[in-house]
């Protein structure tokens with residue numbers, strides 16, 4: 001997976017969060033007071049670390065043939081919340097479902113993709129053929 005330009009993403013997200021309710025705390029502070037260089041560097045390093053671990057995990061599950069995943073959010077910000085609980089096709093084997101968003105979506109959030117196992121779906125009363133109804137394709141931010 002291509003390396004992400006966290007500096008550019010943090011700039012773009014800072015602009016975007018000016019118009020979105022519930023920005024992550026670190027962005028709310030930056031919008032109010034300007035970026036603290038150390039805090040900004042730490043955010044970029046954390047995001048890169050998280051992205052690398054997530055990509056490794058995604059490679060592992062797709063290598064083992066797993067396809068269906070669900071995005072589960074932890075303390076979602078106003079930008080990420082729309083993807084809460086949405087199903088994705090990790091390998092493209094399910095044409096009705098979009099590919100998962102790159103994680104982290106915004107640099108401050110730490111969401112996870114979790115396996116939609118048959119047992120898990122059954123316990124939630126989800127039918128695989130209905131998953132596409134809950135699909136939320138990821139839309140990258142511009143800038």
Ligand SMILES: [Zn+2]
Pocket residue numbers: 024076077078079080105106107108109
């Ligand atoms: Zn977020």
